[in-house]
Amino acid sequence: MDMALTVLTWALLMAGAFFLLTGALGMVRLPDVFTRMHAAGMTDTMGAGLILAGLFVHALSAGDQLVAVPVRLLLILGFLWFTSPIATHATAKAALSGGVRPFTLAAAESGDLPESAGSGEEPGGARQLTPPGDGSGAGQSGEEQGGASS
Amino acid sequence: MNRAPWLWGILFALWLLLSWHFEPLFIIFGLFTCTVAVWVSVRMGVVDRESLPVHLIGRAVGYVPWLVWEVFRSNVRVARIILSPRMLVDPSIVHFRASQATDLGRFIYANSITLTPGTVTTGVTGDDMEVHAIVQSEIDGSEENDMNRRVAVLEGKDPR
Numbered sequence: 001m002d003m004a005l006t007v008l009t010w011a012l013l014m015a016g017a018f019f020l021l022t023g024a025l026g027m028v029r030l031p032d033v034f035t036r037m038h039a040a041g042m043t044d045t046m047g048a049g050l051i052l053a054g055l056f057v058h059a060l061s062a063g064d065q066l067v068a069v070p071v072r073l074l075l076i077l078g079f080l081w082f083t084s085p086i087a088t089h090a091t092a093k094a095a096l097s098g099g100v101r102p103f104t105l106a107a108a109e110s111g112d113l114p115e116s117a118g119s120g121e122e123p124g125g126a127r128q129l130t131p132p133g134d135g136s137g138a139g140q141s142g143e144e145q146g147g148a149s150s
Numbered sequence: 151m152n153r154a155p156w157l158w159g160i161l162f163a164l165w166l167l168l169s170w171h172f173e174p175l176f177i178i179f180g181l182f183t184c185t186v187a188v189w190v191s192v193r194m195g196v197v198d199r200e201s202l203p204v205h206l207i208g209r210a211v212g213y214v215p216w217l218v219w220e221v222f223r224s225n226v227r228v229a230r231i232i233l234s235p236r237m238l239v240d241p242s243i244v245h246f247r248a249s250q251a252t253d254l255g256r257f258i259y260a261n262s263i264t265l266t267p268g269t270v271t272t273g274v275t276g277d278d279m280e281v282h283a284i285v286q287s288e289i290d291g292s293e294e295n296d297m298n299r300r301v302a303v304l305e306g307k308d309p310r
Contacts, residue, residue, distance in 0.1 A: 019225060019229065022229045023232075025232055026232040030239065031239065034270070034282045035284050038267050038269075038284045041264070041268075042228055042267045045221050045267060067167065068167070068170045071167045081265060082261075085265045088270055089264050089270065092271075092272040103239075105240050105241075
């Protein structure tokens with residue numbers, strides 16, 4: 001029984017670590033702020049969720065604080081899952097309002113790269129940094145801002 | 151529906167769960183603190199059906215496990231995109247129509263969209279949801295419709 005719980009704890013912790021690592025890799029590989037946000041979303045939903053689940057199982061099997069520790073872990077998970085989408089949304093909206101144009105395949109193919117595009121693997125996918133809010137980007141930002149205001 | 155007793159009950163339960171002390175002194179501190187907190191909240195007028203949606207608790211029991219499952223599925227999907235050597239992303243901003251009647255329902259829908267990786271709500275105007283999707287072609291609407299319908303059910307009829 002103890003053995004099974006230990007194995008389950010480790011499986012959950014490793015699965016959580018896998019999602020954290022994949023999210024971090026996504027932060028490096030993905031082309032722009034909006035797509036990177038999806039990777040960041042992975043770390044604070046499944047990454048944190050599975051690690052907290054692992055700690056939850058461990059707290060149940062450790063047994064000296066049978067109520068206090070598991071309840072706190074559940075509360076942490078609840079607060080995290082309530083607040084992280086709001087932070088993500090705020091980042092996305094701030095980026096749109098600030099004139100960052102979302103990366104699209106069509107723009108990437110025509111060589112019009114809004115931000116650092118490509119992971120450096122493709123030939124010709126050299127990093128090309130343009131400051132946000134230049135000419136056309138600023139024009140589009142006004143449009144997006146109008147559409148996004150709630 | 152008077153929400154002040156609900157608030158008091160939730161706060162006191164939280165007090166007991168987090169302190170896990172049952173000596174009379176701590177119980178009295180808790181009773182006093184919760185009462186003051188509820189009194190201040192009621193005076194400020196912040197105890198309403200949006201800040202304390204206790205009418206959703208019953209139906210949320212059905213919604214939350216489904217949402218967790220959806221979050222897991224889309225996590226696996228995004229992880230596969232990131233880990234695949236060619237990393238085929240095709241991001242785009244798409245629009246959905248939300249069918250919830252209240253702001254609270256739309257808030258829950260927008261947050262649920264953002265919570266599932268691969269889709270981030272970037273703006274809500276009326277019942278129009280502006281969503282950034284990492285792979286446009288996978289957002290065919292059926293899954294979002296499912297979530298939209300489930301949030302509308304969760305929100306239910308206005309019990310006020």
